[in-house]
Amino acid sequence: MSATRKIIHVDMDAFYASVERRDDARLRGRPLAVAWGGRRSVVLTASYEARPYGVRSAMPLYRALERCPDLLVVPPRFEAYREVSTQIRAVFARYAALVEPLSLDEAYLDVTQPLRGGPSATRIAQAIRADIRAETGLTATAGVSVNKFLAKLASGMNKPDGLTVLLPADVDGLLASLPVGDFHGVGPATAAKLAARGIHTGADLRAASPEALTAQFGRMGQHFWRIAHGLDDRPVDPDRPHKSIGAEETYGDDLRGVAPVLERLPVLADAVERRLERAGLAGRTVVLKLKFSDRAIITRRVTLAAPVHLAPDLARAAAHSLTPELLSGRGVRLAGITAAGLCGVGELPAQPGLFD
Numbered sequence: 001m002s003a004t005r006k007i008i009h010v011d012m013d014a015f016y017a018s019v020e021r022r023d024d025a026r027l028r029g030r031p032l033a034v035a036w037g038g039r040r041s042v043v044l045t046a047s048y049e050a051r052p053y054g055v056r057s058a059m060p061l062y063r064a065l066e067r068c069p070d071l072l073v074v075p076p077r078f079e080a081y082r083e084v085s086t087q088i089r090a091v092f093a094r095y096a097a098l099v100e101p102l103s104l105d106e107a108y109l110d111v112t113q114p115l116r117g118g119p120s121a122t123r124i125a126q127a128i129r130a131d132i133r134a135e136t137g138l139t140a141t142a143g144v145s146v147n148k149f150l151a152k153l154a155s156g157m158n159k160p161d162g163l164t165v166l167l168p169a170d171v172d173g174l175l176a177s178l179p180v181g182d183f184h185g186v187g188p189a190t191a192a193k194l195a196a197r198g199i200h201t202g203a204d205l206r207a208a209s210p211e212a213l214t215a216q217f218g219r220m221g222q223h224f225w226r227i228a229h230g231l232d233d234r235p236v237d238p239d240r241p242h243k244s245i246g247a248e249e250t251y252g253d254d255l256r257g258v259a260p261v262l263e264r265l266p267v268l269a270d271a272v273e274r275r276l277e278r279a280g281l282a283g284r285t286v287v288l289k290l291k292f293s294d295r296a297i298i299t300r301r302v303t304l305a306a307p308v309h310l311a312p313d314l315a316r317a318a319a320h321s322l323t324p325e326l327l328s329g330r331g332v333r334l335a336g337i338t339a340a341g342l343c344g345v346g347e348l349p350a351q352p353g354l355f356d
Helices: 015-023 061-067 078-095 121-136 148-155 168-177 188-196 202-207 210-217 219-228 258-279 311-319
Strands: 007-012 032-034 072-074 098-103 106-110 140-145 163-165 244-255 281-292 297-308 332-344
Touching (some): 007 078, 007 121, 007 148, 015 032, 078 098, 078 106, 078 121, 106 148, 148 163, 168 202, 202 219, 244 258, 244 281, 258 281, 281 311, 297 311, 297 332
Parallel strands (some): 140 163
Antiparallel strands (some): 007 106, 007 140, 098 106, 244 332
8 A cells, every 4th residue: 555645535514404504593403404395305415413313315305204203304505505615625725736526515635745734634634624614614524544545434434523544554454344334335235245245344355355356246346355455546636527417306296198207308407507517518418317106217318419518409309218108107206317428518519400
């Protein structure tokens, strides 16, 4: 394991909920979820007061309300979150030239050669957290280590409002004792598959050969072996490209037939256009996603003659795949539009007909 890099992972604490509580004193100290209304909505963020009840991000809202009947629910205000995110990124830019945002509230920083703050990555992380609190009124948790995987692991160890430093000398013992489900990138389904093969901890992963893991899990097997040894040579990449940009919506009542779904596509396309505009991107491929009442999910993609970024073009391309045969009489509980095959808007050629 190379100790040449100094990496910080910064993660805001219950970001959406924290912004809401900052801006509305009535919400403070009470269990809170940020979610759209509706029986099939999902929790975007839960405050730390809600978490002892088992309320978590991505949980269906109805289930969250079952677990916490006193849960306060407020709709998201993405413009407010983006405004705060801009402030946070300005703080990052003072300290590091290499900043890789992962979302509105999370980023990696390479401070091997910092812009300010001295040679100590720990002190830089402390200064960043202090600046964020002073300028936004919000708290952030940070992890410091020698690579991205370990820094992210560290940031999850002392939330909220914490700072954890993983030194090379501490890594082996920590990783050996961790349950595999605590490794970033190992979800519940993968953890169950590993457990079925007698792999329960980092020590078990270390004991397995990379060849055996690759034979069982493909390329991910090699990844599992590397993270069990704390190995991660990925650089902090400020220009990490978007692979796709999309939007989706879950409906309180199933949509029946082509016409009701068609009516919802412009709303989704508007959201995708705004996100593409902020990123300065356009997409050559438009993907329609549908989730049915029986929980089956299908996607259909259309590759266009030229990239598009305007909502009418995105909606038209998604509608091209929508047919009665595709629905087969099933109710649609979720629809989504995604733009893929992305390129810069400045690279767009003169556009012929969409399907030329």
